[in-house]
Amino acid sequence: MTATQARSAGASRDDALVTVTGLRVDAGPDRLVHPLDLTIRAGERVGLIGESGSGKTLTALSLIGLLPDELRHGGTVALRDSSDDLLNAPERELCGLRGRRISMVFQEPMTALNPLMQVGKQVSEVLTQHRTLPNRREVRERVLGLLESVRLPDPERLLRAYPHQLSGGQRQRIMLAMAFANDPDLLICDEPTTALDVTVQRQVLDLLDEAVRSRGTSLLFVSHDLAVVARTCDRVLVMQHGRVVESGSVTDVLTAPRHDYTKQLLAASRLEPTAGGARRGAGSPPETGSGAGAGAPTGSEGPAGTERPAGAAELSEAAEPLIRVSGLHRTHRSRRRTVHALKNVDLQVRAGDRIGIVGESGSGKTTLLKILAGLDRPTSGSVSVCGVDVARASKRSMRRLREQLQTVFQDPMGSLDPRMTVREIVEEPLIGHSGARSGRERRELTARSLESVGIPASAAERYPHQFSGGQRQRISIARALVTDPDVLVADEPVSALDVSVQAQVLALLNRLVDERGLTLLMVSHDLAVVRHLCDRIVVMRHGEVVEAGPAERVYGAPEDDYTRALLEATPSLDRVLAEKPSRGGTGDRPPQP
Amino acid sequence: MIRAVGGRVLRFVLTLFATSVLVFAFMRILPGDPAEVVLGTGATEEALERTRAEFGLDRPLAEQYWDWVSGIPVGDFGVSFITGEDISPVVLDRLAVSLILVVSAMALALLVAVPLGTWAAVRHRRADGIAISAATQFGIAVPNFLAGMLLVAVFALGLGWLPANSWMPPAYDPVQFVLHLILPVVALAAVQAAVMTRYVRTAMLDVMGEDWMRTARAKGLSTFQALRRHGLRNAALPVLTVSGIQLTTLVIGAVVIEQVFVIPGIGSELLTAVAGRDLLTVQSVVMLLALITLTVNFTVDLLYLVLDPRTAVQR
Numbered sequence: 001m002t003a004t005q006a007r008s009a010g011a012s013r014d015d016a017l018v019t020v021t022g023l024r025v026d027a028g029p030d031r032l033v034h035p036l037d038l039t040i041r042a043g044e045r046v047g048l049i050g051e052s053g054s055g056k057t058l059t060a061l062s063l064i065g066l067l068p069d070e071l072r073h074g075g076t077v078a079l080r081d082s083s084d085d086l087l088n089a090p091e092r093e094l095c096g097l098r099g100r101r102i103s104m105v106f107q108e109p110m111t112a113l114n115p116l117m118q119v120g121k122q123v124s125e126v127l128t129q130h131r132t133l134p135n136r137r138e139v140r141e142r143v144l145g146l147l148e149s150v151r152l153p154d155p156e157r158l159l160r161a162y163p164h165q166l167s168g169g170q171r172q173r174i175m176l177a178m179a180f181a182n183d184p185d186l187l188i189c190d191e192p193t194t195a196l197d198v199t200v201q202r203q204v205l206d207l208l209d210e211a212v213r214s215r216g217t218s219l220l221f222v223s224h225d226l227a228v229v230a231r232t233c234d235r236v237l238v239m240q241h242g243r244v245v246e247s248g249s250v251t252d253v254l255t256a257p258r259h260d261y262t263k264q265l266l267a268a269s270r271l272e273p274t275a276g277g278a279r280r281g282a283g284s285p286p287e288t289g290s291g292a293g294a295g296a297p298t299g300s301e302g303p304a305g306t307e308r309p310a311g312a313a314e315l316s317e318a319a320e321p322l323i324r325v326s327g328l329h330r331t332h333r334s335r336r337r338t339v340h341a342l343k344n345v346d347l348q349v350r351a352g353d354r355i356g357i358v359g360e361s362g363s364g365k366t367t368l369l370k371i372l373a374g375l376d377r378p379t380s381g382s383v384s385v386c387g388v389d390v391a392r393a394s395k396r397s398m399r400r401l402r403e404q405l406q407t408v409f410q411d412p413m414g415s416l417d418p419r420m421t422v423r424e425i426v427e428e429p430l431i432g433h434s435g436a437r438s439g440r441e442r443r444e445l446t447a448r449s450l451e452s453v454g455i456p457a458s459a460a461e462r463y464p465h466q467f468s469g470g471q472r473q474r475i476s477i478a479r480a481l482v483t484d485p486d487v488l489v490a491d492e493p494v495s496a497l498d499v500s501v502q503a504q505v506l507a508l509l510n511r512l513v514d515e516r517g518l519t520l521l522m523v524s525h526d527l528a529v530v531r532h533l534c535d536r537i538v539v540m541r542h543g544e545v546v547e548a549g550p551a552e553r554v555y556g557a558p559e560d561d562y563t564r565a566l567l568e569a570t571p572s573l574d575r576v577l578a579e580k581p582s583r584g585g586t587g588d589r590p591p592q593p
Numbered sequence: 594m595i596r597a598v599g600g601r602v603l604r605f606v607l608t609l610f611a612t613s614v615l616v617f618a619f620m621r622i623l624p625g626d627p628a629e630v631v632l633g634t635g636a637t638e639e640a641l642e643r644t645r646a647e648f649g650l651d652r653p654l655a656e657q658y659w660d661w662v663s664g665i666p667v668g669d670f671g672v673s674f675i676t677g678e679d680i681s682p683v684v685l686d687r688l689a690v691s692l693i694l695v696v697s698a699m700a701l702a703l704l705v706a707v708p709l710g711t712w713a714a715v716r717h718r719r720a721d722g723i724a725i726s727a728a729t730q731f732g733i734a735v736p737n738f739l740a741g742m743l744l745v746a747v748f749a750l751g752l753g754w755l756p757a758n759s760w761m762p763p764a765y766d767p768v769q770f771v772l773h774l775i776l777p778v779v780a781l782a783a784v785q786a787a788v789m790t791r792y793v794r795t796a797m798l799d800v801m802g803e804d805w806m807r808t809a810r811a812k813g814l815s816t817f818q819a820l821r822r823h824g825l826r827n828a829a830l831p832v833l834t835v836s837g838i839q840l841t842t843l844v845i846g847a848v849v850i851e852q853v854f855v856i857p858g859i860g861s862e863l864l865t866a867v868a869g870r871d872l873l874t875v876q877s878v879v880m881l882l883a884l885i886t887l888t889v890n891f892t893v894d895l896l897y898l899v900l901d902p903r904t905a906v907q908r
Binding site: 117 | 812
C-alpha cells in the first residue's frame with residue numbers, strides 16, 4: 001500500500017519515472033536504434049509503434065537491461081529512486097530491479113513459460129526471488145490472489161498445471177500475473193496480444209487496462225497494431241528504421257499525422273473493401289450454410305442451393321458450382337478423445353467467387369482448405385472440386401485437380417525450400433504436370449509468373465533468404481499461379497507480414513484475381529483483411545459454419561452472436577479514436593486505490 | 594502416468610522377447626555343429642549323435658529355445674558345450690567387472706562434460722569457450738585404445754604412478770582396486786567426455802536462446818540462477834537421450850579397452866567364447882549385452898516421463 005501511495009504522490013508531482021537520453025543500439029557497424037529520448041511519467045501509458053526491424057523491441061529491452069550481449073549500446077536510462085544509468089548498472093543491481101520495479105510481458109505466450117515447471121511455481125518465483133513476502137504461506141496466498149486477479153478459472157488447480165495444459169490466452173494471463181506480482185512501477189509489454197485470437201486479445205487487453213489503471217503503473221506498450229495501441233495508451237511514439245519519426249498524444253498522432261510514414265501506416269491499417277465486393281457482391285446469394293440436417297445453427301440461410309433468388313442466373317451461366325461441399329465431417333480420433341475438426345459443413349463456390357473464411361484458431365478453417373486442396377481426406381460427406389470427387393479421386397485426377405487449384409500458405413519463411421532457387425521453386429508445380437512442357441517453356445512460364453507478381457526474372461537464380469517476407473510471399477503467389485489455375489486458395493496469406501507490406505500483397509492478390517478471373521478462397525483470422533478482398537464471408541466456429549452471406553450483410557448486420565462478438569472484439573482504430581476524448585481526461589491521473 | 598509407464602513396460606518386455614528369439618535363431622543358423630566342435634572332425638556319426646543327445650540338441654528348436662530363455666530371468670544360462678561348466682557364474686562375474694568399468698567411465702564423463710559444456714555455452718563467444726569446443730573436437734578424434742596406450746605410456750611406464758594393467762577385485766584389496774581402475778576408466782571416459790561436452794554445450798546454447806530464459810531474467814534472476822533453476826532441467830532432456838545411446842556404445846567400447854588393459858570383462862569373455870566356438874556362451878553374452886542396451890533405453894524412457902510432464906498422457 002505504501003508503495004502505491006508514494007507512487008500516487010509521485011504522479012501528482014508529475015516527475016519522470018523513466019528518463020531515456022540518447023539511447024542508441026549498434027550491431028557491429030550497423031546502427032539499429034538511433035539516439036532516442038523518451039520520458040515516461042508515473043502512471044503514463046506510452047505506445048511504441050513500428051514494423052519489424054524498426055528498433056521498437058530493442059528500445060523496450062534496453063529499459064529492462066535485457067539487450068542481447070552481442071549488441072553495443074550508448075546513452076542513459078534513468079529510473080527514478082533507483083538508478084541514474086540502468087544501461088551500465090552492474091548486473092546485481094539490475095537483477096534487483098527486474099521483476100520488482102520493472103516487469104515485462106513478451107509476445108509469444110507459447111514459449112515464454114518454462115515447459116517443465118508448474119505455472120504456480122513460475123509465478124511464485126518472482127516473489128521469492130525478491131523476498132517480497134516473509135513466508136511460503138503468504139507467497140501461496142498472493143499467487144492465488146494474482147491468478148484470481150487475472151481471472152483465471154480454478155486458481156488452486158492451476159498452481160500445479162504445466163504450461164502445455166493452458167491455452168495461449170491463459171498463458172498470457174499467467175505472464176500478466178507474474179508481471180504484476182511485485183506491483184512494479186513500470187510494465188513493458190512487447191506485442192502481448194499479437195499471437196492471440198481477437199476475442200482473447202480483447203479480454204487480455206481489458207485486463208491489462210484495468211490492472212495498469214487501478215495500480216497506477218506506467219506502461220510501455222510495443223505493438224505494430226495501431227488500433228491496439230490507440231485503445232491502451234495516452235501517448236505514442238512511431239519508429240521507423242531505428243528512429244522515432246513522430247510522437248505525441250494518441251489522438252494527435254493518429255488523427256492528424258505529420259510524418260509520411262505515420263500516414264502510410266494509418267492508410268495501411270484502414271483496409272477498405274475493394275471493387276471486388278461492389279462489382280459482383282450485390283446479386284450473389286449466400287449459398288453457404290451449416291447443418292442441412294437437424295439442429296442447424298442460426299444464421300444458415302436454409303438448405304444450400306435449394307432456392308436461388310432471381311438475378312443469380314446471370315452470374316453463373318454454368319449452373320454447376322466449381323466447388324461443392326456437402327455434409328462434410330472431419331474427425332480426428334485418438335485413444336482418449338475424438339476431435340471434430342469439421343462438423344456438417346456445406347459450401348458452394350461458383351467460378352469467380354471470392355470467398356473469405358474467418359474464424360479463430362481451432363475453428364476448422366484450415367482443415368477445410370486442406371481437404372479442398374486434396375491435402376487431407378474427409379471422414380464423411382462429399383467434396384467435389386472442379387468436377388473431381390476429392391474423397392474418392394484417383395492419384396491422376398488429384399494431380400489434374402492440383403493444376404487447377406493452387407495454394408498460398410501462411411508463413412513465407414517456412415513454406416519455401418531454403419535450398420532451392422526461386423526459379424526452381426516457382427517452376428516445380430509445372431514438372432510432371434499433364435501438359436508436359438520443355439525446359440525452355442517452363443523457364444518462360446516461370447519468368448512470366450514472377451514478373452506478374454513484381455519480382456524481376458533476373459532475380460530467379462537467388463535463394464529465398466535473400467528476399468524480404470513480402471517478396472517471399474510474392475514468390476509463393478508466383479508459384480501458385482504458374483500452372484494458370486482456376487482456383488486460388490490462400491491460407492492466412494498476409495498474417496505474417498507487416499501492415500504496410502500486407503497492404504501491398506493484398507493489392508497484388510486483388511489485381512491478379514481480377515485480371516485472371518480467379519476464384520478465390522481465403523482463410524484469415526483478420527476480418528478487415530477478408531473484407532478487403534472477399535465478397536462472400538463464411539464464419540466458422542468449432543468446426544461449424546455459424547454464418548455465411550455477402551460481405552456487406554455479414555459485416556453490416558451480423559445475424560449470429562459469435563459473428564457479432566468477433567466484429568466487436570476486432571480493434572478498430574476509428575472506433576477507438578471516437579471514444580478516446582472521454583477516456584483521455586482521466587488517463588493521466590490513475591484513480592486512487 | 595500409470596498408463597504411460599505401463600505402455601513402456603509392455604514395450605520393453607516385448608522387445609526383450611523379440612531379441613531373445615532373434616539371438617537364438619541367429620546362433621542356430623550359423624554353420625557349425627557344436628557336437629563336431631567338441632569331438633573334432635574325426636568323430637564317428639554315433640559319437641556325434643550321442644553328444645547331441647547329451648546337449649539336448651536333438652530336441653525340437655522350440656523346446657531348446659524355451660529351455661534356454663526360461664533360465665535367463667533366474668540367471669541360469671545353462672552349461673557350456675565346450676567346458677562342460679555352468680555358464681552363469683563366469684559370465685555374471687565378468688559382466689560385473691565390465692559394468693563397473695562402464696558406469697564409472699560414464700559417471701566421470703558426465704562429471705566433466707556437464708560443467709565444461711555449460712561453461713563453453715555461457716562463454717561461447719569468448720576465447721575460453723571456443724578453446725573448449727576445439728579441445729572436444731580433438732578428444733573425439735582420438736580412439737579410446739590409443740588414449741589407453743598413451744595413458745599407460747605416461748602414467749604407468751613413464752612416471753610409474755599407476756599399475757599398467759590387470760584387475761583387482763574390490764573385495765580383495767579396495768585400494769588396489771581403485772588404482773587399477775583409474776587408467777582404463779580415464780581412457781574410456783576421455784572420448785565420452787569430449788562427445789558429451791559437445792552435446793551439453795549445444796543443449797545449453799539452445800536453452801539459453803529460449804524465450805522462457807528471457808522471462809526468467811525479466812523476473813530478476815541472474816544469468817546463473819536462470820541457468821540453474823530453469824536451464825539445466827530443460828537441457829538435461831536432450832543430454833539424457835544422448836547419454837543413453839552413449840552408454841550402450843561404451844559397453845562395446847569396453848571390449849577394446851579390456852584387451853588393452855588385460856581386464857577380465859565381458860568383452861574378453863565374448864572374444865574367448867567366439868574363438869573357442871562356445872555357442873551357448875556367445876549366445877548368452879550377446880543376450881546379456883542386448884538386455885543391458887534395452888534396459889538403458891527403458892530407463893531413459895522412464896526418466897523422460899519424470900522430467901518432462903509433456904510426455905505423460907495429457908489429462
